[in-house]
Amino acid sequence: MDTPDRAAAQPAASRAEDSPVFSFINNLSPIEPLKSVYNTNSLQGYQSINITSISSIFTSPHDNVHKEPRLPKSSLGEISESEVCADGSNTNKPTKSSNAVRLFACTSTVTQETHTVTCSDVVDPATGSCDLAQPAQFDNGSPDHNTTPCHGVRSDLKQDKCRKLDVVQTVKNTVEKRKCLFSTEIQLMDGGLSVNDNDEVLGCEWADLISTTSGELLAFDSTMDEHHRGVHLAAKNAESCGYLLSKLTGDGEISDRAPPSASGQVYYQELMMGEDQTENAEMFQDGQQTISTEEIQDNIYEANGCIPLDYKVESQQRGIRRRCLVFEAAGFSNSVVQKETVENLSVSKSKGKSHVQTQPRGLRGIGLHLNALALTPKGKMACLDTMASALLPSSASEKDAHVKLLSAGESFPHSGGELLEFPMDDCSAGDFPVNDHVSSQSVSPQKKRRKTDNGDDGEACKRCSCKKSKCLKLYVYCECFAAGVYCSEPCSCQGCMNKPIHEETVLSTRKQIEFRNPLAFAPKVIRMSDAGPETGEDPNSTPASARHKRGCNCKKSSCLKKYCECYQGGVGCSSNCRCESCKNTFGRRDGEHLTFVVSDTELTEEMKQEGEQTENCGKEKENDQQKANVQNEDHPLLELVPITPPFDLSSSLLKLPNFSSAKPPRPSKARSGNSRLSASKAATTLQSCKSSKVAGSDIDEEMPDILKEANSPNSCVKTTSPNGKRVSPPHNALSISPNRKGGRKLILKSIPSFPSLMGDSNSGSKMSNTDNTFSASPLALGKHCFCTCRQHMCYLEIDGSISFILLSTEPGPS
């Protein structure tokens, strides 16, 4: 501003004054007035930078790489709630100034440091873009700056205390992200990584970032209170950092694909800051628009949830990756997702807050996952709350490697069980489950359909419609709550308390319920080989096995309707059931015995029938339910092996990336997702099954059959079971077929089926081709045994003795 005037005032003749040096000096003059303009806050902030030792300012990037992360939950983080939430009246100068100083100090290092790198003007008044008196003008140049001047935000935001807090948290997060970002950049450069191609762009970005940062820091006018600044900073940081991150993070894919324009940032935001993204989208929209408090709170909440305050920088990076994985898990190729993301976000950005609505399915999927993430990382519901059992899925979403799954499992006491519950439905890519063990087993077809049709893939919620329960009751009342997810837009609930803003209530309620019934949030139906409670499973065994079906109590539905949880879950009734006149087609309980267990004949007949039905694929069924099942592609055949639920750990783990939350547990299909048996195949299987006995007493007799089957060229499976335990090779979803025949007879009850450690890439068609190929994962072996994988061979030690050897065609884990 001043520069032009000044320049105009200069005699045209004095060309000497046009020299860069002179110009520079000339332009420095405005600084003085500024000092007087700014209050002590700014002064302090400004001084603080001067005070900073040269060494600290010009420390090598390396130093900062280490230092940055170490910043205590960030200086910003110390903008305590009390401070921030204090009434404006109480927010006296000292507080403000201190905050300002912190803010400044927090970023000054970065600024200085980066300055040396980019040689760009940090706060060069000469540029005219850094008119300190006009903070709004610091939207200078970042390719992404299509934003509304901060004053717009300032004027529009209506704050309350909570909001302030949230904003501050966001600020903290973004600042940390920024640090992380810088670290990444530094590392990149130090590492000699080729960033040349983007040097120029990069430089611009740095400059933008720097100018933005410093500008903001210096430009905070005294009228801006903390939360405003927070919003401003958060927004700015999100933008500038976002873009940079997209260019700099290890995810080359991102930078490669993301053009050095807003898209990069957009992508980044999408990846990492569903939170900030949403937030920013809102903030940068038309200044006239009023943002609903709740909206922002929710958004911020989720955002923070994804990147909990506890998280260090490293954690955030993981968060980024995880989000990336979400994309992958959602079945979208990065490129596709990115494109869609960019396009849509761009659109949404231009449209301001329509962001959410304009999300493509893929994004919605992410959104859904966000919900899950909001819960998981937070650790409050999943990690810290050991009782909260429903949330692992989010972490499990890291499809890329079983290792991750395993590690996740290690982190979560209930992971095993949770993982087991992932439905293996052939899911649409966008369908991302959030705790599907519940939904999988209980979502009605209608609901399922509803969800699927609406592409609510992006919704974590189950679309409950609670009216009186406030969404704080278990499944029967509120699916969302039971599933461990917050209710969201799609829900039609009333007086809902199952929202982030009521987290405390939700958590306390959850704990209360679990206190009353530890298994309250456990899957009602165990879909793993083993066993149910009736088998006297060891409660201390794997978490999964600890989950047991409580059993239904049907009286009038005869277990033939969805009123029956067993039926709904696609499993037969068990001895735990107290149902009357049970006619569960999946296996009924007659008196004290389970039909499917005791009555081989009946079972066989049933299977036969089922097989025929399947074979005909449309043939009339005995009852409507069966018909319905078939129509749903749920082949009862799989369910006819109640003790060996079609859904097992291995399959679930292998297919995690593909599971669908939208689909309820179809009785069985599932499990088949990819592995769904074709009608013909099922029939074939049936034939095999018919020849074999089911009763445990027949196990030994049948063993040979199993081994025969297992004797296929690709595998060599020795199966011995101490104690006559039923041992079943891990039946992968796809290997279900042949193995399942025998699998039924070879169930090792104490050991859930285990997942392959191989990449899930093996799970698909490959598995189908290698039905006899087994692999084991230590995780799944639980405490009863362990597996030592040696290249292609694994042997399991059960209770001290080798129970059987698994030969894998895949290299075992190191």
Add this chain to the structure above:
DNA sequence: GAGTTTGAAACT
């Protein structure tokens, strides 16, 4: 879409 049925969860 309204009303009924149903059975799990919550409550006593």
Add this chain to the structure above:
DNA sequence: CAGTTTCAAACTC
């Protein structure tokens, strides 16, 4: 632990 109430989904019309 049993009986009752509450509740929302499933189901029927």
